[in-house]
Amino acid sequence: MKFKKDLPPNALYVHIPFCARKCNYCDFNSVVSGTKTIDLYLSALESELSALKGQYVFKTVFIGGGTPSVLTETQLEKLLCAVIRCISVSEVQEYTVEANPGTLTANKIRLLKEYGVNRISLGVQSFQDRQLKFLGRIHSGDDARKNFILLRQAGFENINIDLMFGCPDQSLDDWENDLETAVELNPEHISAYALTYEEGTLLTKNLNNGVISKLDECIELDMYKTVIDYLTHNGYNHYEISNFAKPGCECSHNLVYWNNMGYVGAGAGAVSSIDGARTSNENDIIRYVNGIGEGKNIKSFGEHLPDDQFASETVIMSLRLCQGISSADFYKRFGYKIEDQFGDQINRLIGDGLICYDNERLKLTEKGLFIADTVMTEFV
Ligand code: SF4
Incomplete structure (x- = not known):
């Protein structure tokens, strides 16, 4: 899908x-x-x-x-x-x-x-x-x-x-x-x-x-x-x-x-995320100004994230939220279950008491919250 x-x-x-x-x-x-x-x-x-x-x-x-x-x-x-x-x-x-x-x-x-x-x-x-x-x-x-x-x-x-x-x-x-x-x-x-x-x-x-x-x-x-x-x-x-x-x-x-949704950035160094494509404007102010003045492309960076990487990023960003990430929303958005890609990590982190399911939402536990950066690296 x-x-x-x-x-x-x-x-x-x-x-x-x-x-x-x-x-x-x-x-x-x-x-x-x-x-x-x-x-x-x-x-x-x-x-x-x-x-x-x-x-x-x-x-x-x-x-x-x-x-x-x-x-x-x-x-x-x-x-x-x-x-x-x-x-x-x-x-x-x-x-x-x-x-x-x-x-x-x-x-x-x-x-x-x-x-x-x-x-x-x-x-x-x-x-x-x-x-x-x-x-x-x-x-x-x-x-x-x-x-x-x-x-x-x-x-x-x-x-x-x-x-x-x-x-x-x-x-x-x-x-x-x-x-x-x-x-x-x-x-x-x-x-x-x-x-x-x-x-x-x-x-x-x-x-x-x-x-x-x-x-x-x-x-x-x-x-x-x-x-x-x-x-x-x-x-x-x-x-x-x-x-x-x-x-x-x-x-x-x-x-x-x-929630890793799309956004548009304007100005020097501003990042945009549109339909899975991540681009960044020229960081340097003078190059940004000159680029616009000369009608040049002011994007200094661009990447189209592979699907699995985009899903991984979505989980990492959403786990920052105390309510965590909805499994149902993940399925709706990506067309497969969150466990299909991250089953091993989820089981391990649940076993360590760092994340848990709250109904259908996967979220950090209090213990996980205090070492959130370490927990996130499991989903990279
Ligand atoms: S220099 Fe100070 S005020 Fe300016 S962006 Fe950095 S932290 Fe904010």
């Missing part, structure tokens, strides 16, 4: 690769650039977006980065106009823009609201200035609180707060304080990620030179257990390994990725 990968993409990701300053831990595709480069980039992005017009019906839009809120008000309006021209506003259910405290102004918030943005993802990371300084963030904890309040006053009813744990000198008390402050603000969604040391970042350099050392793994695990306990006791559903939401406020856009 033919694999059914051809679900039409209904999610649009738009990448803004600019930041006010590079954070010490960041390996994302983002740079600090002058106004001229940003203007050229936005014009190129406008062309790429206008070519998408009428091709897809997007239900979710996510403008991420980088720091979209680093754009000036004029640039932000240009971006929002370009996006609105390529979507059917009445079809879009969730429209998210990432913003960082220290770059948001009342006018930018007003523009976001005016152009139909209905969800803000605020990169808080911590409310404690010591942690923020260590991470190289440009803002204070107070900036984050003030920006959150400004967003609420402007009428945003769906706000995510990003938090980070596992900094070398962070104590469990520090982490609990951050969680308490976040819950007091009462956002609809909280993402809580452990600090990772990526190649090429200042933090990794400092780690390799012995300037800093990693937090003890047991304390980091305690922090992860704490966030799960604390947020679930405060009305948040733990619905993905690192994500928590008030009922009905799960991030629809990210659910597209976790």
Whole structure:
């Protein structure tokens, strides 16, 4: 039977690769650039977006980065106009823009609201200035609180707060304080990620030179257990390994990725996944801008995933969800049972108490959740 990968993409990701300053831990595709480069980039992005017009019906839009809120008000309006021209506003259910405290102004918030943005993802990371300084963030904890309040006053009813744990000198008390402050603000969604040391970042350099050392793994695990306990006791559903939401406020856009459905990416380095074909735009901003200007193909990478690999990726991504993957949905999508391809791994992991069936859904157990990366490698 033919694999059914051809679900039409209904999610649009738009990448803004600019930041006010590079954070010490960041390996994302983002740079600090002058106004001229940003203007050229936005014009190129406008062309790429206008070519998408009428091709897809997007239900979710996510403008991420980088720091979209680093754009000036004029640039932000240009971006929002370009996006609105390529979507059917009445079809879009969730429209998210990432913003960082220290770059948001009342006018930018007003523009976001005016152009139909209905969800803000605020990169808080911590409310404690010591942690923020260590991470190289440009803002204070107070900036984050003030920006959150400004967003609420402007009428945003769906706000995510990003938090980070596992900094070398962070104590469990520090982490609990951050969680308490976040819950007091009462956002609809909280993402809580452990600090990772990526190649090429200042933090990794400092780690390799012995300037800093990693937090003890047991304390980091305690922090992860704490966030799960604390947020679930405060009305948040733990619905993905690192994500928590008030009922009905799960991030629809990210659910597209976790369910391995199709999506379209625009901007430098943006990835698209359409009918099993994965492509990536040119990462380098200047090459991206010139490529668009010269009418060249701006895809720097493309692959058509073999069917078994696509199924494997789907299982890995879906197991990130606390509800796991539906065997019935897998069958509908791929035309064979999940056990036909992964029977050995499933039996072994069930035997080790790392995954289980909950009715017809295959999901991580609590034990599996704490070593999720190891469990996932079984399905590669
Ligand atoms: S604000 Fe975000 S994207 Fe920009 S440097 Fe910091 S972590 Fe990276």
